[in-house]
Amino acid sequence: MVSPIDIAKRVVLGRPFRSDRLGETLLPKRLALPIFASDPLSSVAYATQEILLILTLGGLSYLYLTPWVAGGVVVLLAVVAVSYRQVVKAYPSGGGSYEVVAENLGPIPGLVVAAALLVDYVMTVAVSVAAGVDNIISAVPDLNPHRVLIDIGFIVALTAMNLRGVRESGRAFAVPTYGFVVGVLAMVAIGSGQALLGHAPVAESAHYEIHAEHVGLSAAAVAFLALRAFSSGCTALTGAEAISNGVPAFRKPKALNAARTMTAMGVIAITMFSGVTALAMISHTKVTENTCDLVGFPGDCRTDAQRTVIAQIAAAVFGSSSIAFYYLTVTTALILILAANTAYNGFPLLNSILAQDRYMPRQLHTRGDRLAYSNGIILLAVVAAGLIYAFDGQTTRLIQLYIVGVFTSFTLCQTGMVRHWNRELRSATTAAQRLRIHRGRLINAFGACFTGVVLVVVMITKFSHGAYLVVIAMPLLVLVMYLIHRHYTKVRAELDIDPDDTPTLPGRVHAIVLVSGWHKATQRAVQFARATRPDTITAITVNVDDPETRALAQDWERQDVAISLKVIESPYREITRPVIDYIKRVRQSRPRDVVSVYIPEYVVGHWWENLLHNQSSLRLKARLLFEPSVMVTSVPYQLRSSRTRDPSKIAHSPGEIRRGIIGPN
């Protein structure tokens, strides 16, 4: 029935994996680093740029604040990395911030963190892909008009890769990530060397001036500007918690390997971010929100894009037509696009955990046939592509939505960890244990305070620039998850069987065959109904058209059908209501019995043929489900067109294109 889709699915995804292959897909550190740390590492590509962008809003003279702002970001990075090492060690099961908060602060804060993380994962995909395409456009400016299309193309490609399963993704991501790290570190080293030797690199934008420069801001305004720049620089922190959510994907010893990967990530990120920011200052790189504000910009200010900061630095250090320049823009673009992959790992995993806790629909719980969480992956791709479309693929506008969620989860997670250590302390016995716990608590308490302050700063400075959307979306998500949970809990309570309660067994069975005409499908339904040997059996038909009903009654008599046909009048030409009323009457006279309704159905081969049949029986079946003590039996009659398209034919042919389903829900 869905064979072409199945074939396409197999071509894109490869053959399905057996559940017992799950162990094989675990990751060694050298592959885990590129998968989980590509997000924080890639942030280097835009964090410096966002700081410069904001400071330039005040005028070029405020670029002197850059090192202070960047210094704040570096300190924050170190604090977060150290704090999350504690999380990874204490919670190796991969729930990450969600598990920490739900366990230590209760379910509602847990849901808040879950909402924050879900928003973040989506934003990671949107921002990383948009920023990656910015770098591609830096190298090939002619692509600028097709920005959104390229963005969405990359999302589709990433989605396909991830539906194929985790292991293969790891390999595909290792090369560009390490390539980017090596490239940036080489650029920093060479650029610094040039500066030390007296011929410092000069950016193409070094001579630009800015229209409408503000001078003489008040001290408070300068402080606000610095804080706003700091908030933007905090994008460097995004994704730092991905490792803590992905611990189960590490090889054993999982926690230790994850903690070491966290440290490596922190050191590399800090080195790269500091180096790029220093080079940006040395080479006098400039960027603005709008190229029309730039005096000296060579292109058409309304249609041409500026180069990214990292592309400008690479051009200044290596020359803008050198191989090294293209190497750097390409690896930057690649790592950014692959950074989105962090979310493709984290988002479905978190959804699966939430589904297990009954906060999300069951469909998100189970892995697809390639052992990836297919439904979650598709959901993520659709929402992220929608955001890119809505915001026209503009990185700076998307980033405004990004940071609130990140710091909400940081702050709650660190607070949860403090609670965790307090509890541990009670059960600690040796002095060494106590010392370890005290140390951990100190680190997390400091992390909680620091990230809490940053959260407040981000909220204040970003609110009107787009963060308000996240402030609306997060409580909504929490509400939806809460309602889903309440529903599942209610249903489970209702369905629970009280062992002391022996239910009354149903009495006799009354079969009713619905008839619309005398043909093979009806004949089969009558035969099948009789084969079940019910206590009583009746055929009924609804009279909506007198001549048709008379013809049916004559056919019935002529064919000498074994059971009698009862005609139900329907003055308002309805089908459903008279049938329901008839069944109600049958049930009223025998309340302990069961009514079994047999509905003949044609089975056709094409979906459009279905539009031509069975419309009234579909409606009737849906309605009959509401009647207590009624069961509804479809008796299918397979028309020839359905038999040639029988999906089992495809399934049983050798060569094995198997029919799969996305998640066994």
Place this chain on the structure above:
Amino acid sequence: MVSPIDIAKRVVLGRPFRSDRLGETLLPKRLALPIFASDPLSSVAYATQEILLILTLGGLSYLYLTPWVAGGVVVLLAVVAVSYRQVVKAYPSGGGSYEVVAENLGPIPGLVVAAALLVDYVMTVAVSVAAGVDNIISAVPDLNPHRVLIDIGFIVALTAMNLRGVRESGRAFAVPTYGFVVGVLAMVAIGSGQALLGHAPVAESAHYEIHAEHVGLSAAAVAFLALRAFSSGCTALTGAEAISNGVPAFRKPKALNAARTMTAMGVIAITMFSGVTALAMISHTKVTENTCDLVGFPGDCRTDAQRTVIAQIAAAVFGSSSIAFYYLTVTTALILILAANTAYNGFPLLNSILAQDRYMPRQLHTRGDRLAYSNGIILLAVVAAGLIYAFDGQTTRLIQLYIVGVFTSFTLCQTGMVRHWNRELRSATTAAQRLRIHRGRLINAFGACFTGVVLVVVMITKFSHGAYLVVIAMPLLVLVMYLIHRHYTKVRAELDIDPDDTPTLPGRVHAIVLVSGWHKATQRAVQFARATRPDTITAITVNVDDPETRALAQDWERQDVAISLKVIESPYREITRPVIDYIKRVRQSRPRDVVSVYIPEYVVGHWWENLLHNQSSLRLKARLLFEPSVMVTSVPYQLRSSRTRDPSKIAHSPGEIRRGIIGPN
């Protein structure tokens, strides 16, 4: 389950009608005229304008062709009216052109006419509503920016009126139609009187000049211009066949009453069209396709609309702020919008006839609970609104799509009538009969030739201006109807029971209960399955998650369920395939037996709750229908939320808001 929709439906539509009330809704002539003739009568409002528009393309100097072109249209109107009198008398059953052609020329020409008529009905709605709103904007120019919105608002209102049933429509339409006729005739009389008395009315556009005037067209070009103007003027003919499709809605003697109404319509239409065209010439009214071509146009040529010709004439005769001017623009707008109602009567009726002949889906055959063909009405409204949206509500652009279909059906219908008379002639016995037949054949032959020539002219002159869309759409429609017919015929042949063929009765019944967990829904399914006393009974579960399956097996043992539980392994975490494979194995060992699959289902109250449940059972049920000798039984378990929303509760409450369905398909 759908109670709020039902309530809304009753508020909009009123209470349902019983089938035996159908007789009461028949129409006297004085109501039939406004309903069926509002389309051809209302064409007067734009036919003159379309002629002037085309002639002006050649330059103002070619307006001298107006009386010749208009004369051609008047002759055509007379020919068509007389020809269709013959149709009404010969075919009183209301199939109109479709019945005539299908019966006399065969099913494929019949389908071509049906396609042409379906296209025309849609165009009638789109063009009439757009032209009506043009006249409203002539009176209230500020509404111009909201044109499309107003158009669609009127379509929605018309749809609601028609879903309420024919009879009430008739009354609502009588007043504006007669009001329009009286108004136009009064305007023609007064305007002519003014001209005779020497102070002829002068249109506001009399002094306009046209940019880029062409001079010195070749004779051939002038002829082509005249033919194109004639083609546009033929819009006056649209809808002339509506009466022939609506004969069954007339009071008895149906054919005679319909023929008389046809004559009245022809006389009134010719008088009005001639009068308006004469006044347009007397008052020197001018219109162009684009106001930017007009020298002297007082508004902004890109955003302001010209007044319609009929509004300009009314302003010239009565003064542009007189009550008479507003009366005329309002009745013109009203009759145009109500003219769309012709299609609301014809389109669903034709669809119903086509559905009866199995060329259209069954859903279009039966009347809704207000005795109107609800599905056809909704279909018409949706397509017409889509066209208006696509063409920005511009009457002139829509009209290009209109006329090809009209003349296709005219020509084929008249040709069919000639065939009809030839056949009649063979069985005629008396001289009087022969005379009558010869006369009829002469009229229809003349009509066929005349309309055939016009069809060719219209095709040539309109093709590149939009008519090509119709030339594509009509064969597509024919193809779809043909495929639907082939499908229904094939199904019917397959389902037909050969009386000599006694089918082998099924042997034993094997019950299989699908289990996903041990709870009340499962318990009920097991009980119901046992109540049917099958020959064998097994419970099966698919193992997609080891711990869950183990827990289920333990529950099963602890509860001491009467039947045994069989665990099916599913290494690829699928549900559907392992179940199907299991059933196939059961059937292979006992090919003459029947397998009865019992599926426990939760019934929830809200549609969104359904998203959280039953997803895998829905898929499984759909797939099971393809297995021969398998019946699928849903055993519903009504959760509390579904019981409070049980639709029967609403239905049985006094005060009677009844649950209805749109067409009993």
